[in-house]
Amino acid sequence: MNLKRREALRLTAIIGLMAATGLISQAEAAEWNKVAFDAKSLDDVLKSLGGSSADKSSAITINAPDIAENGAVVPVGVTSTLPKTQQMAILVEKNPSALAAQFLLSADSEAFVASRVKMGQTSNVHALVKADGKWYVTTKEVKVTLGGCGG
């Protein structure tokens, strides 16, 4: 137990050192980005992810339904054909906090991810993609319908 703990401590120290010296990318040692997840707008999320502006790009595709039967589960997929795609983020503009999830890709990753997010209401969904150090964005509206007897 003690040994394991010591080993873990040693590893952490090494990883820290590696990150500091740039031996591994920042992404692999990333802490959960609280500031980004608290941000309210696309711009603020972008800033807290270290970007300043994001160009619209048709090289990013959002795979999401036009209408979601229920806002509790909205499937959102992001595919990028931008070379050197490093990072992806899914944002829901009208949610209390815009950022739903972000993905840190490795050199082996395909530039694709799919997950499911909650949407409080009909809103734009943005996919932010960082490729070769630069940020890009694409947007799609998803309508959330009222369902069932409860209205």
Added chain:
Amino acid sequence: MADPMRVRAQENGGVVDVKVLMKHDMETGQRKDASGKVIPAHHITTLTATCKGKQVFEAQFGPAVSKDPFLNFKFKGGAKGDTVSITWVDNKNDKRTDEAKIS
């Protein structure tokens, strides 16, 4: 202890397609219980995927990821029979690791 997740990994043409289902409430921190008290946020924060000792993918989730989260990603370099290992950690520091053999 957290409930197990379901991990599926399939190799096709050198690309491994990984699908993960996690059992987690993903409580937003916005909802109130019957007595009007706010239910504190409880959600997965980070997820890492490794194959052959190498991290191949990482995700960070906010509370807006759906309950019982689903995640699908792809990576190169895995072969049939290799093991993909997925670990998530939540904001209460609960964690869970599960594995799947690439088929």
Added chain:
Amino acid sequence: MKKLHLLVSAALVVVATSAVAQSKFEKDHAASFNAKGIAGMDRLDRDDTQKFCSDPVALGGKGDAKKREAIEKANMATIKLPSDGKYFGDWKEGEKIAQSGRGATWTDKADTVIGGGCYNCHQINKKEISHGNIGPSLWNYGKIRGNSVDVVQYTWGKIYNAKAYNACSNMPRIGHFKLLNEDQMRHVMALLLDPESPVNK
């Protein structure tokens, strides 16, 4: 008129007797339920209309024509026109009432505002794409029909007690069972008939 009265009271006698003698099915059925919250066991005590329409033949519009007529007349007799003669409120409020399908379940409280639940079954304002189709479309309701006294009174009556016009209509008896109060009904009337309502654009 006298004949009508006799018919109605005859129907009432039928109700009274059958209410006393609970069938085996009714007993077994009731034994499968528990009162919960505001949903008491009395909700399983069917009135004459509900009994009649629990028969699939009657529900399908066939069966005893005389009984059907008597039921429609009895329901017609329950309709109260607005106490102050005013039929219209605010269509914007009407839209909110039409959207809400809440209330009156065992998870609701006694003071939970009951919605009209209109969109559950009807298309109303076309902008709302999430609408049901158990009832007919009400888009352009007033534009098509105008707002003559007949139309206004019929519409009020239909909302108040749909069973007056069709014994086994799927539509709840909204005024009769006090699901909406007079003011709320006026708002729904405005949504359907006010020329300013988006429904009539």
Added chain:
Amino acid sequence: MKTIMKSALLVSLSAMAGLALAQSATDDIAKYREMIADGNPSELYEAAGEDIWQKPMGPKNATLQKCDLGKGPGVVKGAAAELPRYFKDTNKVQDLESRIITCMEKLQGYDPKEIISAGFEKGKRKDVEAVVAYVVTHSKGMKINVPNKHPKEKEMFAMGEKAFYFQGGPMDFSCASCHGEDGKRIRLQDLPNITTQKGAALGFGYWPAYRVSSGNFWTMQRRLNDCYRQQRFPEPIYISDVTIALSVYMGVKANGGEMNTPGLKR
């Protein structure tokens, strides 16, 4: 004359546009369902249920592996496609949930009353629900074949049919108010016509299901419970006659259809 023609054309065109709008909305919903079909969180419950099935538990510290769901002790495959059915040992028609509870009582020594009064997702009931997820998964793709031969099964079918049409409450609703005609919807949700074989199979064949709106797994008992809530009825008692009778009615009507359980629903 020309203008009349024109306006008539306009009217019919706008009526068509209205139809097209609703049509495209339901098409889009179909697309949405397709997108979430891959990755049904029911699997998480199924996995838990499989563990519970195999684990010694309860006062008797026994597993459920000898539980007879109608096809012999321990046979899970295809069992859900043939339930409810009459069981000789209890002299009752039982659905999957009441039968699992019988097994928990007889094999493991649990008190069924506690499970019945527990509420959904509470206490031992939670285990019943997980076992349901496990069992119904093993009928996926099979033909629905609910028996209606034994006099008690016939009795239950008749009760189910009457209960289906039983109208009451402050909104005059019965099951038939929503599920008695083809092509009907509440909001954008299609309502299967349970009086037909096709419609009954759409209901019976897709429940139990993971319910997206509430984010949990719903057994058939829970599905029926919530139908009655929306009907503004008092609460049906868990595994009471009327709930099992309705399952018999729906299942027998659905015979020949396919089990697609566990489903994934709004």
